[in-house]
Amino acid sequence: MSALANEAGLDLAVETRRPRRRRSRRIRETGLAAIMLAPALVVFCVFVFYPFLKNFDLALYRVPPFPNLPSTYIGFEQIGEVLGSQEFLDSVWTTVLFALLTVPTGIFLGIVLANLAHQKLKGVGIYRTIFSSTVATSVAVASVIFGTLMNPQVGLLPWLGIDPHPPILDNPQYALIGVAVATIWQNLGLSFILMSAGLQAIPEELLEAADVDGASAWSKFRNVTVPLLSPTIFFAVVVGSIFAFQTFGQIDLLTQGGPLRKTNVLTYFIYTELREQKNPGKAAVLAIALFAITMVLTLLQLRFLERRVHYAR
Amino acid sequence: MTLDAPAVAGTPRAISSTALETRMAGHRGRTWGHVGRYALLSVLAFVVLFPLYITVVNSLLTPEQIASRPPTFFPTNPDWSTYSRAWTNGHFGQYMLNSFVVTTIIVAGQLVTAILAGYAFAFLDFPFKRTLFVAFLATLMVPFEVTIIQNLTTVTNLGLYNTYAGLAVPFLATGFGAFLMRQAFLGVPQDLMDAASLDGYGHWRFMVRVAVPLARPAVAALGVFAFLTAWNQYLWPLLVTKDDEFRTVQIGLKQLRNTSIDQVNVTFAGVVIAVIPLVVLLLVFQKQLVRGLTAGAVKG
Numbered sequence: 110m111s112a113l114a115n116e117a118g119l120d121l122a123v124e125t126r127r128p129r130r131r132r133s134r135r136i137r138e139t140g141l142a143a144i145m146l147a148p149a150l151v152v153f154c155v156f157v158f159y160p161f162l163k164n165f166d167l168a169l170y171r172v173p174p175f176p177n178l179p180s181t182y183i184g185f186e187q188i189g190e191v192l193g194s195q196e197f198l199d200s201v202w203t204t205v206l207f208a209l210l211t212v213p214t215g216i217f218l219g220i221v222l223a224n225l226a227h228q229k230l231k232g233v234g235i236y237r238t239i240f241s242s243t244v245a246t247s248v249a250v251a252s253v254i255f256g257t258l259m260n261p262q263v264g265l266l267p268w269l270g271i272d273p274h275p276p277i278l279d280n281p282q283y284a285l286i287g288v289a290v291a292t293i294w295q296n297l298g299l300s301f302i303l304m305s306a307g308l309q310a311i312p313e314e315l316l317e318a319a320d321v322d323g324a325s326a327w328s329k330f331r332n333v334t335v336p337l338l339s340p341t342i343f344f345a346v347v348v349g350s351i352f353a354f355q356t357f358g359q360i361d362l363l364t365q366g367g368p369l370r371k372t373n374v375l376t377y378f379i380y381t382e383l384r385e386q387k388n389p390g391k392a393a394v395l396a397i398a399l400f401a402i403t404m405v406l407t408l409l410q411l412r413f414l415e416r417r418v419h420y421a422r
Numbered sequence: 423m424t425l426d427a428p429a430v431a432g433t434p435r436a437i438s439s440t441a442l443e444t445r446m447a448g449h450r451g452r453t454w455g456h457v458g459r460y461a462l463l464s465v466l467a468f469v470v471l472f473p474l475y476i477t478v479v480n481s482l483l484t485p486e487q488i489a490s491r492p493p494t495f496f497p498t499n500p501d502w503s504t505y506s507r508a509w510t511n512g513h514f515g516q517y518m519l520n521s522f523v524v525t526t527i528i529v530a531g532q533l534v535t536a537i538l539a540g541y542a543f544a545f546l547d548f549p550f551k552r553t554l555f556v557a558f559l560a561t562l563m564v565p566f567e568v569t570i571i572q573n574l575t576t577v578t579n580l581g582l583y584n585t586y587a588g589l590a591v592p593f594l595a596t597g598f599g600a601f602l603m604r605q606a607f608l609g610v611p612q613d614l615m616d617a618a619s620l621d622g623y624g625h626w627r628f629m630v631r632v633a634v635p636l637a638r639p640a641v642a643a644l645g646v647f648a649f650l651t652a653w654n655q656y657l658w659p660l661l662v663t664k665d666d667e668f669r670t671v672q673i674g675l676k677q678l679r680n681t682s683i684d685q686v687n688v689t690f691a692g693v694v695i696a697v698i699p700l701v702v703l704l705l706v707f708q709k710q711l712v713r714g715l716t717a718g719a720v721k722g
Binding site for chain 2: 134135138139141142143145146148149150152153155156157158159160161163164167222225226228230233236238239240241242243244245246247248249250251253254255256257258262263265268294297299302303306351354355357358361362375376379380383384389392393396397399400403404407
């Protein structure tokens, strides 16, 4: 029986005690595995691994502002220059500030909405669909909508009284907040979906037991819901921060890094260095920095935040 | 009051808690509690929906009406021409076509590479299996913005700048997809595999006839998720296209906004056109979308 299966090329049956057969199966399957993994691996090597490593090479060359002149090798001097520049440090701070503005707020709102829509009310499905709806919006859609809402001539926010001078998106103090508001709205759908899924994983019996014990709604929330939601919250914080650091579209559409570079997040900085300044050397240094900062932040979160996560098993 | 007390002699104790709660809530005035909850939900739903609502409204007004104060909140005299203007003068017809083509290529590519790789990791035995799987996951650690510098050069050197292929090619495979499909395939029951091997199924036949159909929920979730992310891409289409012939809808929005500064209504019509496919996707595939978005976030 197993000989037949062997001939057919599919030896999924129980492992025989003969190592030779197992090794020959492995050899046969290696060829097949190579074929199956090749497409993805080619894409990864060409478009992920090689470009990532190439940054380290590009970072060592200073590209002159005039075309046709050769790039000079300066080695680590350029890296030190860029990383020590005020421009870079400001950009990092802007990126961090933006993450601080959008990630906690987004999660908080997601929890609030998910909780409210988690009740057994008739027609609550409609509200759930509405709360999820912004998942259909893109960065471009949200930015164009909010850009117009904040526009001093035709926007509704000035009409509602939110009318600083200069207008929000031209205002060094408020521009980042304006972009953050558009981002939070756009991410609301995803945050709601995530938190709803997390809530659904909380066993009904626990909440009912709390009811039987006479717990108030707030106490139930604090002592049952939030701890059991903490794995989902943790996931949202880690993934949300990673995405916040990759913000680009909103900046390009709303403020172009201004005013006074107050919204110059790292990704936008990389883009302007590459496209406008035609300086891939500097852009590569920035790209490596972006990767390093994201990694460090993720590792820090995994190390320090995961302790406070309550896993149900 | 005694009518509501549950402990009447002979009454079974197994009254469901909802019935009990309802009766108790009745004491607190259930009507008010219910109305309050609906009111709160409605207010929040209004706030969330308002930007989209005002977009649709403004797409049907004239620029004068949009600028008028107090603002017009309902189009009593809708101007439907904005949509045809956005479609033709605003080139949105071309942008939608481009987005559809590129998105389809990306979704097809991601599904094929994810299914193949997920199958290999789930059912085959080969050297360096674990290392390779880690390598696949490692691609999730590298933010896309970190790869754009070289990717732009690569795509240009391959002659793919400003082409459909150039727009799609860096995204034909994702670690997320392979991970998702591997998890799904690992759920195929052993006795099914044994039966198939007894029937002489080769790997390809097993994959197409058994494994993939069984993993259909994961395939659907991945497909919908891939469609969503591909459709909404911004940075790469911005870098790799230079004219209307290949611009996608997202970059088209930027273009339309910049060229229609005095015709905000046309810009908003463009926004609505850009959003409609995804709204349809959300309404039809809500379950799959949720599954794709929450994969990894919540156990089970």
